[in-house]
Amino acid sequence: MVKFLLKEALEEIKPSIEYKKEILGKADEIIKKINRGLKNANAVLGGSGAKGTWLKTFDADIFVKFDYNKFKDKDDKLADILEKFLKRHFKIERLHGSRDYFQIRKENFTFEIIPILRIKKAEQAKNITDISPLHSDFVLKHKNLTNEIRLTKQFFRAANVYGAESYIRGFSGYVCELLTIYYSSFLDCIKAASKWKEKEVIDIKRYYKNKDIFAEMNLSKLTSPLIVIDPVQKERNAAAALSYEKFSLLKSKAKEFLKKPSRDFFEQHVLTKSELAKKYKNILFFEVTPLKRKEDVAGAKMLKSFNFIKKDLIDNGFEAIDANMVWDKKGNAFFYYALKDMEISKTFEMNGPPLKIKMHASLFRKKHKNTFIRDKRIFAVEKRKFSNAGDLAKNSISSPNITNNVNQIRLI
Numbered sequence: 001m002v003k004f005l006l007k008e009a010l011e012e013i014k015p016s017i018e019y020k021k022e023i024l025g026k027a028d029e030i031i032k033k034i035n036r037g038l039k040n041a042n043a044v045l046g047g048s049g050a051k052g053t054w055l056k057t058f059d060a061d062i063f064v065k066f067d068y069n070k071f072k073d074k075d076d077k078l079a080d081i082l083e084k085f086l087k088r089h090f091k092i093e094r095l096h097g098s099r100d101y102f103q104i105r106k107e108n109f110t111f112e113i114i115p116i117l118r119i120k121k122a123e124q125a126k127n128i129t130d131i132s133p134l135h136s137d138f139v140l141k142h143k144n145l146t147n148e149i150r151l152t153k154q155f156f157r158a159a160n161v162y163g164a165e166s167y168i169r170g171f172s173g174y175v176c177e178l179l180t181i182y183y184s185s186f187l188d189c190i191k192a193a194s195k196w197k198e199k200e201v202i203d204i205k206r207y208y209k210n211k212d213i214f215a216e217m218n219l220s221k222l223t224s225p226l227i228v229i230d231p232v233q234k235e236r237n238a239a240a241a242l243s244y245e246k247f248s249l250l251k252s253k254a255k256e257f258l259k260k261p262s263r264d265f266f267e268q269h270v271l272t273k274s275e276l277a278k279k280y281k282n283i284l285f286f287e288v289t290p291l292k293r294k295e296d297v298a299g300a301k302m303l304k305s306f307n308f309i310k311k312d313l314i315d316n317g318f319e320a321i322d323a324n325m326v327w328d329k330k331g332n333a334f335f336y337y338a339l340k341d342m343e344i345s346k347t348f349e350m351n352g353p354p355l356k357i358k359m360h361a362s363l364f365r366k367k368h369k370n371t372f373i374r375d376k377r378i379f380a381v382e383k384r385k386f387s388n389a390g391d392l393a394k395n396s397i398s399s400p401n402i403t404n405n406v407n408q409i410r411l412i
Helices: 003-015 017-037 047-051 075-087 128-140 143-158 173-183 188-192 242-261 275-278 295-315 358-369 389-397
Strands: 039-046 058-067 092-095 101-106 109-117 198-200 226-230 233-237 283-289 320-327 333-339 347-353 371-374 378-384 406-410
Touching: 003 143, 003 188, 017 039, 017 058, 017 075, 017 109, 017 226, 039 047, 039 109, 039 128, 039 233, 047 058, 047 128, 047 173, 058 075, 058 128, 058 242, 075 092, 075 101, 075 109, 109 128, 128 173, 128 275, 143 173, 143 242, 173 198, 188 242, 188 275, 198 295, 233 389, 275 333, 283 295, 283 389, 295 320, 295 389, 358 378, 389 406
Parallel strands: 058 109, 198 226
Antiparallel strands: 039 058, 092 101, 101 109, 226 233, 283 333, 283 406, 320 333, 347 378, 371 378
16 A cells, blocks of 8 residues: 555656656756866766756756865855856856855756865865765665655655755755665655654764764754764764754654555645635735845745744734745745734733832833732733734834845735
Protein backbone atom coordinates (compact mmCIF):
# COMPACT_ATOMS: atom_id res chain seq x y z
CA MET A 1 0.00 0.00 0.00
CA VAL A 2 2.63 2.56 1.11
CA LYS A 3 5.14 1.43 -1.52
CA PHE A 4 2.54 1.85 -4.27
CA LEU A 5 1.58 5.28 -2.90
CA LEU A 6 5.23 6.40 -2.88
CA LYS A 7 5.73 5.11 -6.41
CA GLU A 8 2.74 7.16 -7.58
CA ALA A 9 3.96 10.26 -5.72
CA LEU A 10 7.40 9.90 -7.28
CA GLU A 11 5.96 9.77 -10.78
CA GLU A 12 4.22 13.07 -10.08
CA ILE A 13 7.28 14.93 -8.81
CA LYS A 14 10.04 13.62 -11.10
CA PRO A 15 10.92 15.97 -13.96
CA SER A 16 9.94 14.68 -17.40
CA ILE A 17 12.62 13.70 -19.90
CA GLU A 18 11.51 16.59 -22.14
CA TYR A 19 11.74 19.12 -19.29
CA LYS A 20 15.18 17.87 -18.24
CA LYS A 21 16.41 18.02 -21.81
CA GLU A 22 15.11 21.56 -22.29
CA ILE A 23 16.39 23.15 -19.08
CA LEU A 24 19.73 21.32 -19.07
CA GLY A 25 20.18 22.24 -22.72
CA LYS A 26 19.70 25.93 -21.95
CA ALA A 27 22.01 25.66 -18.94
CA ASP A 28 24.62 23.99 -21.13
CA GLU A 29 24.46 26.89 -23.62
CA ILE A 30 25.25 29.36 -20.81
CA ILE A 31 28.00 27.15 -19.38
CA LYS A 32 29.70 26.68 -22.74
CA LYS A 33 29.63 30.42 -23.49
CA ILE A 34 31.21 31.23 -20.11
CA ASN A 35 33.86 28.52 -20.47
CA ARG A 36 34.81 29.70 -23.97
CA GLY A 37 35.29 33.32 -22.98
CA LEU A 38 36.14 33.68 -19.28
CA LYS A 39 39.76 33.15 -18.29
CA ASN A 40 40.95 31.47 -15.09
CA ALA A 41 37.47 30.11 -14.30
CA ASN A 42 35.13 27.34 -15.36
CA ALA A 43 31.35 27.09 -15.14
CA VAL A 44 29.51 23.96 -13.97
CA LEU A 45 25.95 23.04 -13.12
CA GLY A 46 25.38 23.26 -9.36
CA GLY A 47 22.71 22.73 -6.72
CA SER A 48 20.06 20.04 -7.08
CA GLY A 49 20.67 19.99 -10.84
CA ALA A 50 24.23 18.73 -10.31
CA LYS A 51 23.09 16.25 -7.65
CA GLY A 52 20.17 14.96 -9.70
CA THR A 53 17.80 15.51 -6.77
CA TRP A 54 15.63 18.22 -8.34
CA LEU A 55 11.88 18.07 -8.54
CA LYS A 56 9.49 18.68 -11.43
CA THR A 57 10.40 22.34 -11.79
CA PHE A 58 13.40 24.24 -10.50
CA ASP A 59 15.63 27.25 -11.10
CA ALA A 60 19.07 26.03 -12.11
CA ASP A 61 22.27 27.14 -10.36
CA ILE A 62 25.44 27.57 -12.37
CA PHE A 63 28.64 27.93 -10.39
CA VAL A 64 31.54 29.80 -11.95
CA LYS A 65 34.63 28.46 -10.19
CA PHE A 66 37.57 30.85 -10.17
CA ASP A 67 41.14 29.60 -9.80
CA TYR A 68 41.90 29.50 -6.07
CA ASN A 69 45.58 30.47 -6.18
CA LYS A 70 44.92 33.43 -8.48
CA PHE A 71 41.87 34.84 -6.70
CA LYS A 72 42.03 33.73 -3.04
CA ASP A 73 43.20 37.19 -1.94
CA LYS A 74 40.71 39.11 -4.07
CA ASP A 75 37.58 37.00 -3.75
CA ASP A 76 35.59 40.20 -3.13
CA LYS A 77 36.19 41.08 -6.79
CA LEU A 78 34.75 37.86 -8.25
CA ALA A 79 31.24 39.27 -8.80
CA ASP A 80 32.63 42.36 -10.56
CA ILE A 81 34.83 40.25 -12.84
CA LEU A 82 31.96 37.91 -13.69
CA GLU A 83 29.53 40.78 -14.25
CA LYS A 84 31.86 42.43 -16.76
CA PHE A 85 31.94 39.22 -18.80
CA LEU A 86 28.23 38.32 -18.50
CA LYS A 87 27.07 41.79 -19.56
CA ARG A 88 28.71 41.29 -22.96
CA HIS A 89 26.77 38.09 -23.65
CA PHE A 90 23.54 38.03 -21.64
CA LYS A 91 20.83 40.20 -20.22
CA ILE A 92 21.52 39.88 -16.49
CA GLU A 93 20.29 41.08 -13.14
CA ARG A 94 22.75 41.49 -10.27
CA LEU A 95 21.49 40.36 -6.87
CA HIS A 96 23.07 41.09 -3.53
CA GLY A 97 24.13 38.33 -1.18
CA SER A 98 27.08 37.30 0.96
CA ARG A 99 28.78 37.47 -2.44
CA ASP A 100 26.79 39.07 -5.25
CA TYR A 101 25.44 36.77 -7.97
CA PHE A 102 23.41 37.07 -11.18
CA GLN A 103 20.16 35.94 -12.76
CA ILE A 104 19.61 35.12 -16.41
CA ARG A 105 16.05 34.46 -17.57
CA LYS A 106 15.45 32.33 -20.64
CA GLU A 107 11.76 31.91 -21.47
CA ASN A 108 10.20 30.18 -18.42
CA PHE A 109 13.53 29.32 -16.82
CA THR A 110 15.66 31.26 -14.35
CA PHE A 111 19.38 30.56 -14.05
CA GLU A 112 21.41 31.85 -11.13
CA ILE A 113 25.08 32.42 -11.96
CA ILE A 114 27.14 32.27 -8.79
CA PRO A 115 30.85 33.18 -8.58
CA ILE A 116 32.86 30.96 -6.24
CA LEU A 117 36.42 29.92 -5.56
CA ARG A 118 37.51 26.46 -6.73
CA ILE A 119 38.42 24.71 -3.48
CA LYS A 120 39.33 21.16 -2.51
CA LYS A 121 38.45 21.36 1.18
CA ALA A 122 36.04 23.43 3.25
CA GLU A 123 38.82 25.18 5.19
CA GLN A 124 39.85 27.01 2.02
CA ALA A 125 36.45 28.70 1.62
CA LYS A 126 36.30 32.49 1.76
CA ASN A 127 32.50 32.45 1.49
CA ILE A 128 29.82 29.87 2.35
CA THR A 129 28.94 29.52 -1.37
CA ASP A 130 32.48 28.24 -2.11
CA ILE A 131 31.58 25.01 -0.29
CA SER A 132 28.50 24.20 -2.39
CA PRO A 133 30.30 21.96 -4.93
CA LEU A 134 31.67 19.91 -2.03
CA HIS A 135 28.07 19.37 -0.90
CA SER A 136 27.21 18.18 -4.42
CA ASP A 137 30.19 15.80 -4.45
CA PHE A 138 29.07 14.24 -1.18
CA VAL A 139 25.44 13.78 -2.25
CA LEU A 140 26.54 12.31 -5.60
CA LYS A 141 28.19 9.46 -3.70
CA HIS A 142 24.64 8.33 -2.85
CA LYS A 143 23.06 8.27 -6.32
CA ASN A 144 21.03 5.20 -5.34
CA LEU A 145 18.99 7.46 -3.04
CA THR A 146 18.09 10.11 -5.64
CA ASN A 147 14.39 9.23 -5.75
CA GLU A 148 14.18 8.78 -1.97
CA ILE A 149 15.60 12.31 -1.63
CA ARG A 150 13.00 13.62 -4.05
CA LEU A 151 10.22 12.14 -1.89
CA THR A 152 11.71 13.73 1.23
CA LYS A 153 11.98 17.14 -0.41
CA GLN A 154 8.41 17.04 -1.73
CA PHE A 155 6.99 15.86 1.60
CA PHE A 156 8.76 18.70 3.42
CA ARG A 157 7.66 21.18 0.74
CA ALA A 158 4.01 20.10 1.01
CA ALA A 159 4.25 20.34 4.81
CA ASN A 160 5.38 23.99 4.46
CA VAL A 161 8.67 23.34 6.26
CA TYR A 162 10.98 23.47 3.21
CA GLY A 163 13.51 26.29 2.91
CA ALA A 164 16.20 27.64 5.23
CA GLU A 165 15.62 31.28 4.29
CA SER A 166 15.31 33.61 7.26
CA TYR A 167 11.61 34.27 6.60
CA ILE A 168 10.88 30.49 6.51
CA ARG A 169 13.44 28.95 8.90
CA GLY A 170 12.75 25.43 7.74
CA PHE A 171 14.79 22.55 6.26
CA SER A 172 17.10 23.39 3.37
CA GLY A 173 17.31 21.14 0.32
CA TYR A 174 20.77 20.04 1.48
CA VAL A 175 19.46 19.09 4.93
CA CYS A 176 16.68 17.04 3.27
CA GLU A 177 19.39 15.25 1.27
CA LEU A 178 21.50 14.60 4.36
CA LEU A 179 18.56 13.28 6.38
CA THR A 180 17.60 10.85 3.62
CA ILE A 181 21.19 9.65 3.30
CA TYR A 182 21.49 9.22 7.06
CA TYR A 183 18.30 7.15 7.37
CA SER A 184 18.78 5.41 3.97
CA SER A 185 15.22 6.02 2.72
CA PHE A 186 12.36 8.50 2.76
CA LEU A 187 10.13 6.23 4.85
CA ASP A 188 12.78 5.56 7.50
CA CYS A 189 13.49 9.30 7.63
CA ILE A 190 9.80 10.05 8.29
CA LYS A 191 9.57 7.30 10.92
CA ALA A 192 12.58 8.79 12.71
CA ALA A 193 11.29 12.36 12.35
CA SER A 194 8.03 11.43 14.08
CA LYS A 195 10.05 10.48 17.17
CA TRP A 196 12.74 13.16 17.15
CA LYS A 197 13.53 14.73 20.49
CA GLU A 198 14.77 18.29 20.80
CA LYS A 199 18.51 18.57 20.15
CA GLU A 200 18.56 15.32 18.17
CA VAL A 201 21.98 14.96 16.52
CA ILE A 202 22.44 13.68 12.96
CA ASP A 203 26.12 13.00 12.33
CA ILE A 204 26.61 11.00 9.11
CA LYS A 205 30.41 10.90 9.30
CA ARG A 206 30.31 10.25 13.07
CA TYR A 207 32.71 13.10 13.71
CA TYR A 208 31.50 13.37 17.29
CA LYS A 209 31.20 9.68 18.17
CA ASN A 210 31.64 9.27 21.94
CA LYS A 211 32.16 13.03 22.29
CA ASP A 212 30.00 15.68 23.92
CA ILE A 213 28.99 17.75 20.92
CA PHE A 214 27.94 20.65 23.16
CA ALA A 215 31.46 20.81 24.57
CA GLU A 216 33.16 20.39 21.19
CA MET A 217 31.17 22.80 18.98
CA ASN A 218 30.44 26.50 19.22
CA LEU A 219 27.20 26.73 21.23
CA SER A 220 25.90 29.53 19.00
CA LYS A 221 25.60 26.93 16.23
CA LEU A 222 23.59 24.52 18.37
CA THR A 223 20.51 26.61 19.18
CA SER A 224 18.30 24.80 16.63
CA PRO A 225 16.04 21.92 17.75
CA LEU A 226 17.75 19.53 15.29
CA ILE A 227 21.51 19.39 14.81
CA VAL A 228 22.74 18.09 11.44
CA ILE A 229 26.53 17.95 11.23
CA ASP A 230 27.70 18.89 7.74
CA PRO A 231 29.72 15.90 6.48
CA VAL A 232 32.08 18.18 4.54
CA GLN A 233 32.49 20.75 7.33
CA LYS A 234 32.34 19.15 10.78
CA GLU A 235 32.15 22.44 12.70
CA ARG A 236 28.95 23.44 10.86
CA ASN A 237 25.38 22.64 11.86
CA ALA A 238 23.59 22.47 8.48
CA ALA A 239 20.22 22.84 10.25
CA ALA A 240 21.21 25.94 12.25
CA ALA A 241 18.42 28.02 10.66
CA LEU A 242 15.65 25.60 11.67
CA SER A 243 12.99 27.03 13.99
CA TYR A 244 11.16 25.12 16.73
CA GLU A 245 7.89 25.88 14.93
CA LYS A 246 8.96 24.14 11.68
CA PHE A 247 10.58 21.29 13.65
CA SER A 248 7.30 20.64 15.50
CA LEU A 249 5.23 20.97 12.33
CA LEU A 250 7.35 18.38 10.51
CA LYS A 251 7.07 15.96 13.44
CA SER A 252 3.31 16.40 13.45
CA LYS A 253 3.01 15.85 9.67
CA ALA A 254 5.24 12.75 9.91
CA LYS A 255 2.99 11.24 12.58
CA GLU A 256 -0.13 12.01 10.54
CA PHE A 257 1.37 10.39 7.43
CA LEU A 258 2.41 7.22 9.27
CA LYS A 259 -1.03 6.93 10.84
CA LYS A 260 -2.89 7.40 7.56
CA PRO A 261 -0.63 7.54 4.47
CA SER A 262 -2.04 9.57 1.58
CA ARG A 263 -0.92 11.28 -1.62
CA ASP A 264 -2.17 14.52 -0.07
CA PHE A 265 1.05 14.67 1.96
CA PHE A 266 3.00 15.23 -1.28
CA GLU A 267 0.70 17.84 -2.78
CA GLN A 268 1.61 21.44 -2.08
CA HIS A 269 -1.46 23.55 -1.55
CA VAL A 270 -1.19 27.32 -1.77
CA LEU A 271 -3.93 29.12 0.13
CA THR A 272 -6.13 31.44 -1.91
CA LYS A 273 -7.96 34.54 -0.73
CA SER A 274 -11.32 33.07 -1.79
CA GLU A 275 -10.74 29.91 0.30
CA LEU A 276 -9.79 31.97 3.33
CA ALA A 277 -12.77 34.30 2.88
CA LYS A 278 -15.08 31.26 2.95
CA LYS A 279 -13.36 29.84 6.01
CA TYR A 280 -13.31 33.01 8.12
CA LYS A 281 -16.06 35.56 8.67
CA ASN A 282 -13.80 38.43 9.75
CA ILE A 283 -10.61 38.71 7.74
CA LEU A 284 -8.21 41.41 6.57
CA PHE A 285 -6.20 40.99 3.35
CA PHE A 286 -3.18 43.03 2.26
CA GLU A 287 -1.66 42.77 -1.20
CA VAL A 288 2.10 43.24 -0.92
CA THR A 289 4.76 43.96 -3.55
CA PRO A 290 8.15 42.92 -2.16
CA LEU A 291 11.31 44.98 -2.43
CA LYS A 292 13.44 44.13 -5.43
CA ARG A 293 16.06 42.30 -3.44
CA LYS A 294 17.46 38.80 -3.08
CA GLU A 295 14.59 36.42 -2.27
CA ASP A 296 15.75 35.80 1.30
CA VAL A 297 16.13 39.53 2.01
CA ALA A 298 12.83 40.48 0.36
CA GLY A 299 11.04 37.71 2.26
CA ALA A 300 12.58 38.70 5.60
CA LYS A 301 11.60 42.34 5.06
CA MET A 302 8.00 41.36 4.26
CA LEU A 303 7.90 39.14 7.34
CA LYS A 304 8.87 42.15 9.48
CA SER A 305 5.93 44.07 8.00
CA PHE A 306 3.58 41.13 8.53
CA ASN A 307 4.60 40.82 12.19
CA PHE A 308 4.32 44.59 12.76
CA ILE A 309 0.69 44.62 11.57
CA LYS A 310 -0.13 41.52 13.64
CA LYS A 311 1.38 43.08 16.78
CA ASP A 312 -0.45 46.34 16.12
CA LEU A 313 -3.77 44.49 15.91
CA ILE A 314 -3.14 42.53 19.11
CA ASP A 315 -1.81 45.55 21.03
CA ASN A 316 -4.98 47.43 20.14
CA GLY A 317 -7.25 44.70 21.49
CA PHE A 318 -8.07 42.62 18.39
CA GLU A 319 -7.84 38.83 18.71
CA ALA A 320 -6.16 37.03 15.78
CA ILE A 321 -7.54 33.52 15.18
CA ASP A 322 -5.21 32.86 12.25
CA ALA A 323 -2.64 34.93 10.36
CA ASN A 324 -0.02 34.24 7.73
CA MET A 325 2.09 35.55 4.88
CA VAL A 326 1.49 33.79 1.54
CA TRP A 327 4.14 34.19 -1.17
CA ASP A 328 5.12 32.10 -4.17
CA LYS A 329 8.59 33.71 -4.21
CA LYS A 330 7.99 35.13 -7.68
CA GLY A 331 5.19 37.74 -7.79
CA ASN A 332 3.30 39.65 -5.14
CA ALA A 333 2.49 38.27 -1.70
CA PHE A 334 -0.53 38.71 0.50
CA PHE A 335 -0.93 38.93 4.26
CA TYR A 336 -4.10 37.77 5.96
CA TYR A 337 -5.38 38.22 9.50
CA ALA A 338 -8.49 36.29 10.55
CA LEU A 339 -9.98 38.09 13.57
CA LYS A 340 -12.52 37.15 16.21
CA ASP A 341 -14.24 40.52 15.65
CA MET A 342 -13.78 43.37 13.19
CA GLU A 343 -15.38 45.81 15.64
CA ILE A 344 -14.52 45.94 19.32
CA SER A 345 -15.64 48.19 22.18
CA LYS A 346 -14.72 51.86 21.94
CA THR A 347 -13.29 51.76 25.46
CA PHE A 348 -11.04 49.41 27.41
CA GLU A 349 -10.03 48.85 31.01
CA MET A 350 -6.50 49.66 32.08
CA ASN A 351 -5.04 47.94 35.15
CA GLY A 352 -3.71 50.20 37.89
CA PRO A 353 -1.78 49.46 41.08
CA PRO A 354 -3.20 47.88 44.27
CA LEU A 355 -4.79 50.45 46.61
CA LYS A 356 -2.32 49.63 49.36
CA ILE A 357 0.45 51.22 47.28
CA LYS A 358 -1.01 54.63 48.04
CA MET A 359 1.49 56.84 46.21
CA HIS A 360 1.19 54.89 42.93
CA ALA A 361 -2.60 54.74 43.23
CA SER A 362 -2.68 58.51 43.71
CA LEU A 363 -0.51 59.13 40.66
CA PHE A 364 -2.72 56.76 38.63
CA ARG A 365 -5.85 58.78 39.61
CA LYS A 366 -4.19 62.01 38.53
CA LYS A 367 -3.18 60.55 35.18
CA HIS A 368 -6.56 58.96 34.37
CA LYS A 369 -9.90 60.73 34.70
CA ASN A 370 -12.34 57.80 34.69
CA THR A 371 -11.21 55.39 37.43
CA PHE A 372 -12.91 52.75 39.58
CA ILE A 373 -12.03 50.23 42.27
CA ARG A 374 -12.30 46.44 41.97
CA ASP A 375 -10.82 43.79 44.24
CA LYS A 376 -8.72 46.36 46.12
CA ARG A 377 -7.08 47.56 42.87
CA ILE A 378 -7.60 50.74 40.90
CA PHE A 379 -8.60 50.64 37.21
CA ALA A 380 -9.20 53.25 34.52
CA VAL A 381 -11.57 53.30 31.55
CA GLU A 382 -9.86 54.69 28.46
CA LYS A 383 -11.02 55.35 24.90
CA ARG A 384 -9.50 53.25 22.16
CA LYS A 385 -7.81 55.05 19.31
CA PHE A 386 -9.21 52.40 16.95
CA SER A 387 -12.24 50.18 17.48
CA ASN A 388 -12.49 49.12 13.83
CA ALA A 389 -9.84 46.71 12.48
CA GLY A 390 -9.95 48.20 8.99
CA ASP A 391 -9.27 51.71 10.29
CA LEU A 392 -6.35 50.41 12.33
CA ALA A 393 -5.00 48.50 9.31
CA LYS A 394 -5.05 51.64 7.13
CA ASN A 395 -3.11 53.48 9.82
CA SER A 396 -0.61 50.61 10.31
CA ILE A 397 0.49 50.46 6.68
CA SER A 398 1.55 54.11 6.70
CA SER A 399 4.18 53.34 9.37
CA PRO A 400 7.89 53.37 8.38
CA ASN A 401 7.99 49.82 9.81
CA ILE A 402 5.95 48.90 6.76
CA THR A 403 6.97 51.38 4.07
CA ASN A 404 10.70 50.70 4.60
CA ASN A 405 10.25 46.94 4.23
CA VAL A 406 8.00 46.54 1.18
CA ASN A 407 7.70 48.20 -2.19
CA GLN A 408 3.92 48.58 -2.00
CA ILE A 409 1.13 47.43 0.29
CA ARG A 410 -2.60 47.96 0.15
CA LEU A 411 -5.64 46.76 2.09
CA ILE A 412 -7.96 44.81 -0.20
